[in-house]
Amino acid sequence: MAFSYTLCLSLILAMVITTESLFFGGGGGGGCCGGCGRKKRSTEDMERERFDAEHSDKLCNSPELKRIIRKNMASDPAKSKFNLVNALYPEGDHFFVVCTTGDSLYSAPRSSIFCSSSSFNHTCYVFGV
Numbered sequence: 001m002a003f004s005y006t007l008c009l010s011l012i013l014a015m016v017i018t019t020e021s022l023f024f025g026g027g028g029g030g031g032c033c034g035g036c037g038r039k040k041r042s043t044e045d046m047e048r049e050r051f052d053a054e055h056s057d058k059l060c061n062s063p064e065l066k067r068i069i070r071k072n073m074a075s076d077p078a079k080s081k082f083n084l085v086n087a088l089y090p091e092g093d094h095f096f097v098v099c100t101t102g103d104s105l106y107s108a109p110r111s112s113i114f115c116s117s118s119s120f121n122h123t124c125y126v127f128g129v
Helices: 002-024 045-050 063-072 077-091
Strands: 095-100 114-119 122-128
Touching (some): 063 077, 063 122, 077 095
Antiparallel strands (some): 095 122, 114 122
């Protein structure tokens, strides 16, 4: 009896949660009502001009970003990442930084800003977000 009561209660709860997310948006900003969902950040035109993409280099489409990476590379990946995050901080929270000692494969849209550079025993990758 207790098992069937628990099973019935679980099924009702699952139906309520499913119905609520279908008709009322589920609270994540995906429904028809506006309000408190996640909003995409807007970027400043001046920042985008500074890091304008050029497509001649397959590993880097921003000479300015390559200069920043090369200037801030250190002898170990953790220190390089720390230096790059601090160097890019004045530009805002618009960059994703990864430094690794191994090989990495990545794909970036042509319209995005990206760059990688190797020094010492590691490579750092910076992607505009």
